Amino acid sequence: MTKHPDPEWIAVATDPVGPGGRLQAVDGDGTPVSAAEPVADLASAIAEREARLGPRWVWAATDDLYPRLLDRMPVRLARCHDLKLVEALLLGHEGGHGQPRSLGGAWARLRGLPVPDDPRDGGADGQPSLFAADRHQLPPDVDQLTAVVAVHADQRRRISAVERPERVRLLCAAESAGALAAVEMARDGLPWSAAVHDALLTELLGPRPAGGVRPERLERLAARFQEAIGRPVNPDSPAQVLSAFARVGVSLPSTRNHVLKEAGHPAAAILLRYKELSRIHSAHGWAWREQWVREGRFRPEYVVGGVVSGRWATRGGGALQIPRLLRSAVVADPGHRLVVADAGQLEPRVLAAMSGDRGLCAAAAGGDMYADLARTAFDGDRGRAKIGLLAAMYGQTSGEAGQLLAVLRRRFPAAMALVEKAARVGEAGGVVRSRLGRTSPRPADLWPGGDEEAEGTLRAARAWGRFTRNFTIQASAADWALAVLAALRRRLAALGGEPRLVFFQHDEVIVHTPVELSEAVAAAVAESAREASRLVFGDTPVRFPLETSVVECYADAK
DNA sequence: AAACGAGGCGCC
């Protein structure tokens, strides 16, 4: 009899109803190394094994299971393998973007059965379901644990079969760690001071009006605008605004801010102020707070993998667009601090590291890439250096960007070759991959073929080329950010678990921590950045600095 | 009444 070492992986299935479930240890290939074990209380069984064995938990979907576990156990789990998220990554890698990634979908594909639609991916009703089998789209006669074990083994095999398995393995681990962090962040919430928020709104808009009418300040601005333009127009209606301006002899292509700024009519300035304040009122005003802030915490729901590039999306409250103006309402609890860390110039640094371009790498070895580039290639003009580099990564060629690109092509040929190759691949309908192997979708439905007008097709191809050009950079930046998040989450747990990740947005994290741990957290942030850079980009001269401030209020972070 | 696209703007 061989004695197995402590299992590194444990597969998890939930009972259809009630708190119980079943567990089964598997090895690194996904092969079972123990019999399935029923447990009466899944949460306590998992907590006990987490403390004793520290395995990687394998389950159908973190966003489904982990919140229910956290309701009933105090322990946060260190590691997991999220079958749904990994399935999405692998399907993308294999060219099957958009196929159902639920446990049931993966199982059906594995067994050559008809693949059920995912809930919310179109088809099903989108309502949360009481039964695990329904949630995972698994046929009623299939045992959930059997499916978890089989799909996991299949995924491990598929990961090993890709061109750079070690990178995809890292991507899957980071994506899964992100799923744990996302659930925890939604529960902890971002500290939000209703008092500060209220004072700010009152100062900007006037006192809160009763019964949902327009605040006094907006009312006055609307009246002044109507007076200045000479007609009773609704300032919220672009169509009415345009025709009103036309009647006073000002012809505008749109009512966008930059257009109004150049309009040269006194009503335009009033309208700009109205729009600025009106937006705050509607998007982040009193009604927003009542809906999204409870007990001093703003609790958005994070959607891991919600963006094809690997960036997260959010559901509810618009968490990824907290206006700068309102950041003073994000205030640490008494005796606590916010450690705010922001990756400076992340995307151009990613471009440097991925291309290995000598000149760009040299600039990215320092603290301010744009300043360095300005010195070496743009006659000291930092603004032009920045515009040029952004244009290269976004595919902009209009205006002054065109000339700047010529400079970039001459001075940084390897970097420009990378983005231009990515664009050509996209224009031809191909896919590109991030550093860790996240794959762009195919341009489905872009070329319906037939007698489509050639010019329209060309424009669509160009647009898709801009998308793949940017995907290469944006998705690799997201790889890095996710690796930072995973490393930081682990390091914060090692600090005792009291410091909490409370915000994550593309290239920025916020940790809420007892004041006495704030320096340790700041150190953990810096370590995490170094660790992620090494893991994702290996041996590179490029630095990926995370600028960190320890503050009581988000607005004070520089 | 609800659903939808367009126009617009905030964040990265």
Add this chain to the structure above:
DNA sequence: AAAGGGCGCCTCGTTT
């Protein structure tokens, strides 16, 4: 000559 990536969410105004 022109050609700018990714989101979420608000309002308007039309369609269903």
